[in-house]
Amino acid sequence: MSLFRxxxxxxxxxxxxxxxxxxHAALGKHLTAxxxxxxxxxxxxGAGIFSTIGKASADGGPAVIFLFLFTALACGFAAxxxxxxxxxxxxxGSAYTYSYVAFGEIIAWIxxxxxxxxxAIGNITxxxxxxxxxxxxxxxxxxxxxxxxxxxxxxxxxxxxxxxALMQGGKTFENLDAGLQTAYTAWTTAxxxxxxxxxxxxxxxxxxxxxxxxxxxxxxxxxxxxxLMVVVKLCIILLVIAVGIFYVDTTNWNPFAPNGxxxxxxxxxxxxxxxxxxxxxxxxxxxCKNPQRDLPKGMMWAIIxxxxxxxxxxxxxxGMVRYEELNVGDPLAxxxxxxxxxxxxxxxxxxxxxxxxxxxxxFQMGQxxxxxxxxxxxxxxxxxxxxxxxxxxxxxxxxxxxxxxxxPALFLNLTMVTDLCSIGTxxxxxxxxxxxxxxQNKKDIPRGKFKTPYINSKFxxxxxxxxxxxxxxxxxxQATMDFLTNxxxxxxxxxxxxxxxxxxxxxVYDFLVTKSTAEHKTVxxxxxxxxxxxxxxxxxxxxxxxxxAENLKYESGFNLFKHKIPMWIFFVVLVGLAFWSIKENLxxxxxxxxxxxxxxxxxxxxxxxxxxxxxxxxGLSIYFGFSRKNSKLNTQQ
Numbered sequence: 001m002s003l004f005r006x007x008x009x010x011x012x013x014x015x016x017x018x019x020x021x022x023x024h025a026a027l028g029k030h031l032t033a034x035x036x037x038x039x040x041x042x043x044x045x046g047a048g049i050f051s052t053i054g055k056a057s058a059d060g061g062p063a064v065i066f067l068f069l070f071t072a073l074a075c076g077f078a079a080x081x082x083x084x085x086x087x088x089x090x091x092x093g094s095a096y097t098y099s100y101v102a103f104g105e106i107i108a109w110i111x112x113x114x115x116x117x118x119x120a121i122g123n124i125t126x127x128x129x130x131x132x133x134x135x136x137x138x139x140x141x142x143x144x145x146x147x148x149x150x151x152x153x154x155x156x157x158x159x160x161x162x163x164x165a166l167m168q169g170g171k172t173f174e175n176l177d178a179g180l181q182t183a184y185t186a187w188t189t190a191x192x193x194x195x196x197x198x199x200x201x202x203x204x205x206x207x208x209x210x211x212x213x214x215x216x217x218x219x220x221x222x223x224x225x226x227x228l229m230v231v232v233k234l235c236i237i238l239l240v241i242a243v244g245i246f247y248v249d250t251t252n253w254n255p256f257a258p259n260g261x262x263x264x265x266x267x268x269x270x271x272x273x274x275x276x277x278x279x280x281x282x283x284x285x286x287x288c289k290n291p292q293r294d295l296p297k298g299m300m301w302a303i304i305x306x307x308x309x310x311x312x313x314x315x316x317x318x319g320m321v322r323y324e325e326l327n328v329g330d331p332l333a334x335x336x337x338x339x340x341x342x343x344x345x346x347x348x349x350x351x352x353x354x355x356x357x358x359x360x361x362x363f364q365m366g367q368x369x370x371x372x373x374x375x376x377x378x379x380x381x382x383x384x385x386x387x388x389x390x391x392x393x394x395x396x397x398x399x400x401x402x403x404x405x406x407x408p409a410l411f412l413n414l415t416m417v418t419d420l421c422s423i424g425t426x427x428x429x430x431x432x433x434x435x436x437x438x439x440q441n442k443k444d445i446p447r448g449k450f451k452t453p454y455i456n457s458k459f460x461x462x463x464x465x466x467x468x469x470x471x472x473x474x475x476x477x478q479a480t481m482d483f484l485t486n487x488x489x490x491x492x493x494x495x496x497x498x499x500x501x502x503x504x505x506x507x508v509y510d511f512l513v514t515k516s517t518a519e520h521k522t523v524x525x526x527x528x529x530x531x532x533x534x535x536x537x538x539x540x541x542x543x544x545x546x547x548x549a550e551n552l553k554y555e556s557g558f559n560l561f562k563h564k565i566p567m568w569i570f571f572v573v574l575v576g577l578a579f580w581s582i583k584e585n586l587x588x589x590x591x592x593x594x595x596x597x598x599x600x601x602x603x604x605x606x607x608x609x610x611x612x613x614x615x616x617x618x619g620l621s622i623y624f625g626f627s628r629k630n631s632k633l634n635t636q637q
Contacts, residue, residue, distance in 0.1 A: 007097075007377075008101070009101060012089055012101070031294070032288075033294035035227065035298075036294055036295060038226055039302075040278045040298055041305060042226045043359055045237070049237070049310060049313060053331055054327060055327055056271050057318055058326045059267045060264035062252075062253045062314070062315065063263075063264050065314050067265070067267055071268075071600070072275065074429075074597055076593075077589055077596060078279070078429040078432060078597060079300060079303055080436075081429075081432045081435070081452065081593055082299060082432055083296030083300070083450050083452075084296075084452050085436065087451075095111050096112035101435070105379075105633060109374075112373075112379070113622075114424045114428055114612075114616070115367075117612075118428060119367035119370070120408075122276055122359075122425075123360055123367075124409045125273070127360060128204055129356055130207050130360065133349055134203050135150040135203055136349055140345075147185045148186045148191070148197075149200065149203075150186075150203060151183065151199055152200070152201045153411040156186040156199040157199075160187035163180040165497065169505050169525035170524045171526060187199065205409060207357060208364075211360045212402035212405075216391065216395060216399065232354050233355040236350075236351035239344075240332060247339055252322055252323070272422050277363065278299050278303055280363060281295065281302070284369070292450065364398075368393070368400075369394060371400070371401070372384060377632055378631045378632040379627040384400070422604060422608075426600055427601065430597045430598050433590040437587065440586070440587050441584065453589065457588040457591050458586075461578060486564070488554045488555065493530045494526055496553065504548055507548070508525065508529075512529060512542075516528060516531060567603075570602035577591065577594070
């Protein structure tokens with residue numbers, strides 16, 4: 001039972017008062033509700049609106065606004081839970097501290113470890129996106145950096161491999177995607193040491209060092225910088241809306257949901273990433289002048305303002321150009337350049353650089369405070385809770401955070417880190433919502449000034465599950481049956497071509513040339529196979545007749561089922577929550593927050609779950625090797 005030993009709210013508040021006696025100087029109190037709202041906007045409006053919104057819009061069409069609204073609703077539910085805990089336990093530590101009170105030490109460690117991943121991986125993601133915009137800005141000014149100093153190692157390596165496979169299939173270098181061309185160039189022109197290619201994202205390293213220095217210097221400096229950057233990017237976004245609205249063509253909104261519900265939901269990871277950050281506000285609780293009043297206000301206002309801006313921007317973008325064209329890394333700059341408004345593209349590029357720097361600032365500020373809280377409890381070495389006597393910041397933890405973010409940013413892939421950041425954050429949201437449910441009927445817990453409005457879920461929640469089942473088996477019947485029966489899925493032309501050996505490539509090309517009706521036969525195998533992809537039935541019959549192994553044509557059996565495991569976990573938990581809600585009369589808002597966040601976790605790929613599990617296992621080995629015996633609760637016992 002020592003794994004689940006809990007901290008009481010009384011003890012936590014008493015510990016904050018005694019920090020000076022333990023050698024921990026107090027953090028400076030500088031923040032108001034307005035500052036917290038600005039921090040929330042600074043964290044939320046960043047890579048999401050300037051980068052990932054493009055991919056989500058391309059997948060879902062104009063209907064992506066419903067995904068923004070759904071995600072905002074899920075984050076709003078989670079924000080209620082965060083606000084209630086922040087009001088109850090107004091100390092640094094965020095979900096880590098809340099879990100220590102609700103569930104016990106082992107769960108608190110797991111959530112603290114997940115938050116370390118959220119903030120570190122999130123900042124790696126934003127640093128990479130910042131680097132892309134910054135180098136684009138330099139190039140527009142005539143300064144061209146070598147490709148191998150502005151790209152991460154994994155993207156260059158994977159891009160070189162895919163480009164080689166496609167060129168082997170007959171595609172010329174000029175016909176490759178721009179991203180593959182860049183990756184191939186970076187890999188082939190980079191300095192080498194033996195077989196190692198030195199490809200590293202140096203601008204990402206530069207911005208992380210700069211932001212870490214600012215965070216180290218103090219909360220007041222960080223607050224002033226954040227407020228300034230928020231004003232700049234809000235002005236730019238309002239300018240984008242004001243100019244873009246005159247170029248909206250409503251025919252581009254037809255069809256509104258071209259790829260149906262599946263297309264809209266495909267952007268879950270990208271859109272959720274656009275909202276990550278509001279929870280970082282709760283790590284600043286000890287630096288608020290009135291945390292019990294201001295933290296709930298700051299979180300809610302940040303989510304409301306950002307959701308309104310996201311929905312309007314999505315409608316403007318999908319109205320200015322067709323949704324299919326938005327699958328680019330810099331959608332805002334792209335649409336204005338396409339409409340020959342190059343002056344707006346330049347303004348957007350500058351504002352993106354500022355906006356992403358503000359996200360880095362908030363995340364880089366949040367992570368050291370999690371480490372500081374864990375160190376205060378004895379779960380990390382004591383030096384992590386050291387507060388600088390002059391700057392009043394967790395100095396040692398801030399420097400270590402800089403290294404933890406800077407080194408991986410040189411080498412890691414953007415897609416991988418985006419999804420990892422999302423799953424770590426969603427996991428934290430799930431546990432915070434569950435924590436409010438666990439504590440809702442306990443009378444001995446001191447309550448703060450803010451409490452989530454109580455609505456009994458006993459009958460409402462089971463009815464919502466029944467409504468969901470009715471929708472699945474009527475309006476979405478085919479997809480539901482394919483999911484339940486594990487119906488095999490045909491691979492795309494690119495997937496097939498990039499998985500072939502050199503001999504198989506030639507065999508497939510010779511076979512398709514005889515079946516192609518085109519007057520001029522292309523030497524590009526992917527383009528040749530894509531000719532048949534215009535008609536679903538024709539493509540299926542063509543792929544069925546290809547002289548290659550079945551596993552290259554289709555994904556089936558366990559290879560297909562493994563991707564559905566997260567969703568099956570969601571369904572099992574959903575049934576358990578229904579029984580729990582009936583038995584305990586659970587509060588509806590945190591319950592819906594838990595379900596929405598768990599659903600978005602289930603929409604992420606099984607590989608994200610595997611990577612996340614590996615991260616947790618590493619964390620548990622540290623807990624059992626160091627933290628458990630050094631925990632202050634253990635030494636007190």
